[in-house]
Amino acid sequence: MGVKIDQKILKALESESIEILRESAAVFRKPVMMYSGGKDSSVLLHLAKKAFYPAPIPFPLLHIDTSWKFKEMISFRDGVVTENGVKLLVHTNQEGVVAGASPFKTGISEYTRIMKTVALRQALDQHAFDAAIGGSRRDEEKSRAKERIFSVRDEGHKWDPRNQRPELWRTYNTRLAPGQTMRVFPLSDWTEIDVWRYILAENIEVNPLYFAKERPMVKRGEQLIMVDDDRYLLLDGEKPEMIKVRFRTLGCYPLTAAVESTATSITEIIEEVFSVKLSERATRLIDGAAEDSMEKKKTEGYF
Amino acid sequence: MERSIIRLLTCGSVDDGKSTLIGRLLVETDSIPHDIIDSTRNIRRSGSTIATGEIDFSLLTDGLEAEREQGITIDVAYRSMSLLDGKRLIISDAPGHEQYTRNMTVAASRADIALVLVDATKGVRTQTLRHLTICSLMGISRIIVAINKLDAMEYNQSVFEEIRANVQTALTRMHLNDVLFIPLSALASDNVVQGSANMSWYEGQTLLESIQDWRPAQAIDVSARMRIQLISRAENFRGVSGTVHRGSFTVGDEVKIFPSNQSATIAKIITYKKEIQSAHDSEAVTLLLEPEVDATRGDLIAASKEELHPSNRFNADIVWLHEDPLIHSRSYLLIAGSSQTPATVTRIRHKIDVDSGSQNSAANLGVNEIGSVEIATDAPLTLLPYLQSREFGNFILVDRLNFRTVGAGMIRHSLRRGENVVSQKYEVNKAARALQKNQKAQVIWLTGLSGSGKSTIANGVEKRLHALGMHPYVLDGDNLRMALNSDLGFTPGDRAENVRRISEVAKVLVDAGLIVLVAVISPFEADRQCAKSLFEEGEFLEVFVDTPVEVCVERDPKGLYKKASKGEIPNFTGVGQGYETPKNPDLHLKGDADLDENVSKILGEII
Numbered sequence: 065m066g067v068k069i070d071q072k073i074l075k076a077l078e079s080e081s082i083e084i085l086r087e088s089a090a091v092f093r094k095p096v097m098m099y100s101g102g103k104d105s106s107v108l109l110h111l112a113k114k115a116f117y118p119a120p121i122p123f124p125l126l127h128i129d130t131s132w133k134f135k136e137m138i139s140f141r142d143g144v145v146t147e148n149g150v151k152l153l154v155h156t157n158q159e160g161v162v163a164g165a166s167p168f169k170t171g172i173s174e175y176t177r178i179m180k181t182v183a184l185r186q187a188l189d190q191h192a193f194d195a196a197i198g199g200s201r202r203d204e205e206k207s208r209a210k211e212r213i214f215s216v217r218d219e220g221h222k223w224d225p226r227n228q229r230p231e232l233w234r235t236y237n238t239r240l241a242p243g244q245t246m247r248v249f250p251l252s253d254w255t256e257i258d259v260w261r262y263i264l265a266e267n268i269e270v271n272p273l274y275f276a277k278e279r280p281m282v283k284r285g286e287q288l289i290m291v292d293d294d295r296y297l298l299l300d301g302e303k304p305e306m307i308k309v310r311f312r313t314l315g316c317y318p319l320t321a322a323v324e325s326t327a328t329s330i331t332e333i334i335e336e337v338f339s340v341k342l343s344e345r346a347t348r349l350i351d352g353a354a355e356d357s358m359e360k361k362k363t364e365g366y367f
Numbered sequence: 368m369e370r371s372i373i374r375l376l377t378c379g380s381v382d383d384g385k386s387t388l389i390g391r392l393l394v395e396t397d398s399i400p401h402d403i404i405d406s407t408r409n410i411r412r413s414g415s416t417i418a419t420g421e422i423d424f425s426l427l428t429d430g431l432e433a434e435r436e437q438g439i440t441i442d443v444a445y446r447s448m449s450l451l452d453g454k455r456l457i458i459s460d461a462p463g464h465e466q467y468t469r470n471m472t473v474a475a476s477r478a479d480i481a482l483v484l485v486d487a488t489k490g491v492r493t494q495t496l497r498h499l500t501i502c503s504l505m506g507i508s509r510i511i512v513a514i515n516k517l518d519a520m521e522y523n524q525s526v527f528e529e530i531r532a533n534v535q536t537a538l539t540r541m542h543l544n545d546v547l548f549i550p551l552s553a554l555a556s557d558n559v560v561q562g563s564a565n566m567s568w569y570e571g572q573t574l575l576e577s578i579q580d581w582r583p584a585q586a587i588d589v590s591a592r593m594r595i596q597l598i599s600r601a602e603n604f605r606g607v608s609g610t611v612h613r614g615s616f617t618v619g620d621e622v623k624i625f626p627s628n629q630s631a632t633i634a635k636i637i638t639y640k641k642e643i644q645s646a647h648d649s650e651a652v653t654l655l656l657e658p659e660v661d662a663t664r665g666d667l668i669a670a671s672k673e674e675l676h677p678s679n680r681f682n683a684d685i686v687w688l689h690e691d692p693l694i695h696s697r698s699y700l701l702i703a704g705s706s707q708t709p710a711t712v713t714r715i716r717h718k719i720d721v722d723s724g725s726q727n728s729a730a731n732l733g734v735n736e737i738g739s740v741e742i743a744t745d746a747p748l749t750l751l752p753y754l755q756s757r758e759f760g761n762f763i764l765v766d767r768l769n770f771r772t773v774g775a776g777m778i779r780h781s782l783r784r785g786e787n788v789v790s791q792k793y794e795v796n797k798a799a800r801a802l803q804k805n806q807k808a809q810v811i812w813l814t815g816l817s818g819s820g821k822s823t824i825a826n827g828v829e830k831r832l833h834a835l836g837m838h839p840y841v842l843d844g845d846n847l848r849m850a851l852n853s854d855l856g857f858t859p860g861d862r863a864e865n866v867r868r869i870s871e872v873a874k875v876l877v878d879a880g881l882i883v884l885v886a887v888i889s890p891f892e893a894d895r896q897c898a899k900s901l902f903e904e905g906e907f908l909e910v911f912v913d914t915p916v917e918v919c920v921e922r923d924p925k926g927l928y929k930k931a932s933k934g935e936i937p938n939f940t941g942v943g944q945g946y947e948t949p950k951n952p953d954l955h956l957k958g959d960a961d962l963d964e965n966v967s968k969i970l971g972e973i974i
Contacts, residue, residue, distance in 0.1 A: 080649075116599065203446070210442040230469060342400050
């Protein structure tokens with residue numbers, strides 16, 4: 065592998081994430097951990113097991129299912145739940161489903177708002193969770209680079225980027241005023257490579273969609289999209305063809321582009337990520353046009 | 368000792384070429400995705416002289432200007448990069464002129480190294496001294512003064528030497544002993560990652576080398592410590608979880624738990640699915656102690672030979688982070704690691720001028736101001752001087768009403784007078800005393816404007832209770848100001864102290880088994896909440912005597928509204944100072960309603 069990496073980095077990142085998870089369990093009335101079945105979720109779940117051992121994980125997992133996730137995400141998710149004996153809650157915005165929200169008809173940003181942002185707010189309110197732990201990393205996107213580890217949301221889950229609590233040392237202010245909730249990001253300082261190296265080092269099971277395989281794909285502009293079921297609206301004369309691809313990030317299948325790849329093991333993935341040197345979110349359609357779109361989504365309550 | 372993750376703070380503004388320097392560092396260490404680098408080849412800021420197709424390094428880290436244009440929030444941003452020796456560098460970039468001290472304090476709190484940029488074309492400016500003052504206060508281990516834009520000064524050695532001499536003069540008043548000076552050009556790539564052919568007179572390290580070369584200072588005192596974060600409970604198992612700091616804990620070690628001073632032995636050290644023999648610095652572990660002592664979250668575990676002194680009085684430096692100023696005598700929540708306790712700043716010794724380093728006397732601390740204070744905590748804390756331990760010497764202050772983080776503190780030393788006072792236990796207690804009087808000891812706290820009728824109502828309630836053979840007592844705000852509180856005025860700080868003293872007196876009287884009626888304006892919610900927090904659940908009844916201000920002005924029993932309206936009483940509630948209406952009073956009385964009716968309502972609550 066081309067680049068030297070100090071193995072102790074993973075140990076240091078792990079310890080700090082465990083400290084954040086323990087803090088969350090100790091101070092919040094009813095925390096929940098977001099779980100999507102993606103690689104960051106897999107790492108987060110593994111860290112939670114480590115943080116509380118020999119006690120079980122003291123909070124449930126929550127998956128916001130938009131109903132357009134890859135089929136393999138759902139099957140992988142259910143397998144992990146059974147294997148680990150954790151409690152999983154799945155929430156879908158049923159009003160959105162009834163209204164016919166879809167990545168094809170509704171427009172990407174409105175679809176994301178209804179099926180992800182609103183759905184998340186519904187689920188947190190319905191269960192009265194006061195803290196939601198997520199796997200976002202600061203290296204993912206510019207506005208995430210400014211995110212706190214413990215990030216307060218005001219009433220209605222709104223994020224006010226201009227009014228964030230200063231976060232100093234490792235001294236966390238986890239107190240909540242009435243109506244406020246907390247988002248917690250234990251993986252803040254991790255990078256994409258760290259996540260893969262940790263998966264390799266700890267032998268963590270990850271979703272098969274990350275490994276290269278021949279899959280039915282269509283090409284939209286520069287992007288390769290997998291036709292995961294017959295809801296995908298094909299253009300006139302468009303026919304899926306089998307291409308060997310893998311995914312760098314997972315989400316709603318019509319909005320998540322694949323990369324052509326031959327990587328079939330974690331080691332090969334790590335080599336590929338090193339050599340390709342493209343930003344991870346380049347394969348996500350939802351982040352799209354405006355530079356500050358993530359900050360806008362987050363102010364509405366997106367993770 | 369080696370550290371695998373190094374944290375770097377960058378201070379300077381876009382004009383000093385900070386974004387270009389960070390951008391250059393990221394690109395030349397191959398730490399930034401290529402699609403992002405390519406995106407800077409074709410976008411240009413207005414006025415940019417960089418040819419299209421070339422990389423504009425300054426665009427890589429969305430500098431201040433770009434953020435302003437796009438309306439993106441100006442805040443501390445964190446970026447990771449790989450050093451060439453395999454270590455990780457996390458850069459915390461503190462932009463912003465308006466909130467400079469606050470942003471920089473946040474970014475500096477975890478930084479090992481500070482990169483202080485000086486624009487060679489401009490020389491040392493006030494902001495350079497401000498950066499160095501804050502770095503010194505926040506305990507940053509190494510300072511790298513990067514003298515940038517030397518390409519614009521013909522790489523002249525004398526320019527570099529003059530700036531270095533000027534900075535060194537300022538350094539004499541600071542606690543900084545590892546300061547490096549590097550002449551460079553971020554734009555022309557001199558001495559950033561590569562050396563420079565243009566400055567053969569310089570034989571020192573490049574910027575990257577001086578970062579990679581840093582090692583943490585050897586701690587003088589290396590015995591291990593751990594704060595308990597969580598009590599871990601499973602079947603037949605009760606352990607304490609936390610992160611080890613410095614040194615190591617080994618199975619069989621004798622340890623002490625502070626502040627309770629109990630002793631125990633480490634029976635097991637547990638990590639995921641295994642037991643280990645030793646736990647080292649920064650490791651998150653769970654300890655099994657024998658015997659199973661009464662330890663809780665917030666307690667500190669240390670080697671038994673350690674002499675730690677929990678205290679409730681400290682000298683500290685505070686950086687004030689919020690627009691509402693620090694109010695002396697007001698109670699804040701102090702958070703230090705996993706401990707939380709109410710705390711009061713009892714004295715502001717002086718304010719530090721960040722530009723000159725001089726000390727000025729101060730009555731309060733505004734946003735971005737730094738002061739040296741004395742602080743008193745309700746519960747004893749095991750804290751160490753910040754210069755000795757950043758980890759156990761820091762704390763934050765939090766507003767008790769809205770829970771905003773308002774202050775950042777660094778312990779100078781604990782004041783020993785706190786530890787010599789030990790609470791004495793008596794056998795006849797509050798419950799016994801109240802039972803003998805056949806009543807429930809409690810406090811009825813009447814708050815409202817001057818002239819709202821608080822004293823009149825308190826008088827009515829006391830008469831009725833007395834007639835019933837009960838034991839009430841009225842604490843009247845005005846009467847107490849003639850004696851106990853005669854040294855206090857009416858500024859928010861003095862009002863906070865006034866309420867604090869009255870609530871402490873009320874607490875003593877409740878302990879004596881009495882029904883205490885307090886009649887005091889107590890205009891600030893924070894102070895009333897603080898008073899309430901002294902009492903047990905159900906012991907404190909907040910009664911809001913709600914009288915329209917016009918009625919109070921008309922009553923004006925002491926002629927005070929008349930004086931205030933002429934400007935003779937500057938901080939008079941309702942005229943020169945606000946009254947914060949109670950949010951959730953236990954009882955809300957109409958102050959212009961019938962007196963007997965109001966008295967009966969209170970009696971209904973206490974009998």
